[in-house]
Amino acid sequence: MARSFNTNTDNSAEWLTPPEILRALGPFDLDPAAPVVRPWDMAARHYTKLDDGMAQPWEGRVWLNPPYGRETFHWLARLAAHGSGLALIFARTETQGFHEQIWAKAHAIFFFRGRLRFHRVSGERGGTANAPSCLVAYSPEDSSRLYRAQKERALTGALINLR
Ligand SMILES: C[S@@+](CC[C@H](N)C(=O)[O-])C[C@H]1O[C@@H](n2cnc3c(N)ncnc32)[C@H](O)[C@@H]1O
Numbered sequence: 157m158a159r160s161f162n163t164n165t166d167n168s169a170e171w172l173t174p175p176e177i178l179r180a181l182g183p184f185d186l187d188p189a190a191p192v193v194r195p196w197d198m199a200a201r202h203y204t205k206l207d208d209g210m211a212q213p214w215e216g217r218v219w220l221n222p223p224y225g226r227e228t229f230h231w232l233a234r235l236a237a238h239g240s241g242l243a244l245i246f247a248r249t250e251t252q253g254f255h256e257q258i259w260a261k262a263h264a265i266f267f268f269r270g271r272l273r274f275h276r277v278s279g280e281r282g283g284t285a286n287a288p289s290c291l292v293a294y295s296p297e298d299s300s301r302l303y304r305a306q307k308e309r310a311l312t313g314a315l316i317n318l319r
Contacts, residue, residue, distance in 0.1 A: 180305045
């Protein structure tokens, strides 16, 4: 049976950001939650689970598509405190974590039109995700990047500025 991610509780899943999203929004200085084996770079520097990206210093503009599950929002809290970068997560907008780490702290949220298709570590594109996704900006500069990408039609969806 093909592996898919129906929930956000499967920590073993290695689902990678579609590279066109990284191209539209990069370059990034650091991906603190990167696969050990990866078909492309997400940022100039990467931390993997072998380093434990949460235990490392974060520098520069961060790309964060964090591990799924309960720990997701610890990573978001770290990015909010860091204050530079973008996160890609499921748009489960009603959850406690989304309220505490995104609605209360983010500068902007971009809601994708349609569902994304994430990639396997081989680079192969997987099936359609079973939840909607959004991008979260934690600085005015990162909010501007979302605005530009939308204006240039590199991303399709709706941008909401929060502060
Ligand atoms: C949803 S995937 C996203 C991968 C990549 N950031 C991207 O945007 O394509 C989350 C990644 O976090 C990695 N990961 C899990 N625990 C980690 C940890 N403690 N430190 C660093 N990376 C970790 C996983 O191995 C997985 O590759």
